Amino acid sequence: QVQPQQWGAGLLKPSETVSLTCTVYGGSVSGYYWNWVRQPPGKGLEWIGEMNPGRSTSYNPSLRSRVTFSVDTSNNQFSLNLRSVTAADTAVYYCTRDHCNDNKCYNYWGQGTLVTVSS
Amino acid sequence: DIQMTQSPSSLSASVGDRVTITCRASQGVRNDLNWYQQRPGKAPKRLIYAASSLQSGVPSRFSGSASGTEFTLTITSLQPEDFATYFCLQYNSYPYTFGQGTKLEIK
Numbered sequence: 001q002v003q004p005q006q007w008g009a010g011l012l013k014p015s016e017t018v019s020l021t022c023t024v025y026g027g028s029v030s031g032y033y034w035n036w037v038r039q040p041p042g043k044g045l046e047w048i049g050e051m052n053p054g055r056s057t058s059y060n061p062s063l064r065s066r067v068t069f070s071v072d073t074s075n076n077q078f079s080l081n082l083r084s085v086t087a088a089d090t091a092v093y094y095c096t097r098d099h100c101n102d103n104k105c106y107n108y109w110g111q112g113t114l115v116t117v118s119s
Numbered sequence: 120d121i122q123m124t125q126s127p128s129s130l131s132a133s134v135g136d137r138v139t140i141t142c143r144a145s146q147g148v149r150n151d152l153n154w155y156q157q158r159p160g161k162a163p164k165r166l167i168y169a170a171s172s173l174q175s176g177v178p179s180r181f182s183g184s185a186s187g188t189e190f191t192l193t194i195t196s197l198q199p200e201d202f203a204t205y206f207c208l209q210y211n212s213y214p215y216t217f218g219q220g221t222k223l224e225i226k
Binding site: 035037044046047061062104106110112 | 216
């Protein structure tokens with residue numbers, strides 16, 4: 001299966017940490033470009049950051065102070081932690097996986113996780 | 120940050136029409152530009168990568184082109200399933216940035 005499957009808590013209080021995880025059942029988390037993207041309800045898409053196959057990360061400066069990506073190869077998982085959330089972080093969060101092979105490139109999105117921040 | 124200005128923000132068209140959507144980058148991004156389609160309640164789906172390469176499995180009525188900092192998505196002979204929202208994304212430099220989106224509606 002190539003479609004990432006994602007999960008994580010959907011309802012948080014302000015100041016808590018969002019933790020979301022992606023996996024590809026039957027595949028590998030290694031060797032791909034992984035990204036997180038989010039979309040506030042009724043709005044456009046915002047890029048959160050990327051981890052490349054060498055495990056280097058790049059984050060959106062608007063979130064850099066609060067976001068961390070990690071990989072767990074033993075469990076084949078790619079994760080996002082976003083700290084100190086506020087209502088402005090309410091959004092559907094997507095993980096995406098990219099790779100190229102034989103001069104063709106492929107892009108797969110997780111199903112999305114709605115994260116709501118509310119007191 | 121590179122700003123991606125997408126136009127129009129909404130568009131009404133009929134089945135069988137030809138439509139174009141444009142993204143203009145605030146600075147050069149080479150051809151590092153993707154196009155996505157998003158249906159309501161669904162994850163985006165990439166249609167075009169590297170400005171003009173058609174994603175595997177995407178119908179050939181979708182095409183992308185580039186001229187300098189202006190990028191165009193063209194859909195020929197609109198089908199009912201094409202009515203959705205479209206986004207561009209530049210991945211030339213961090214932070215990657217999306218266009219604001221174009222909602223394509225049935226006339």
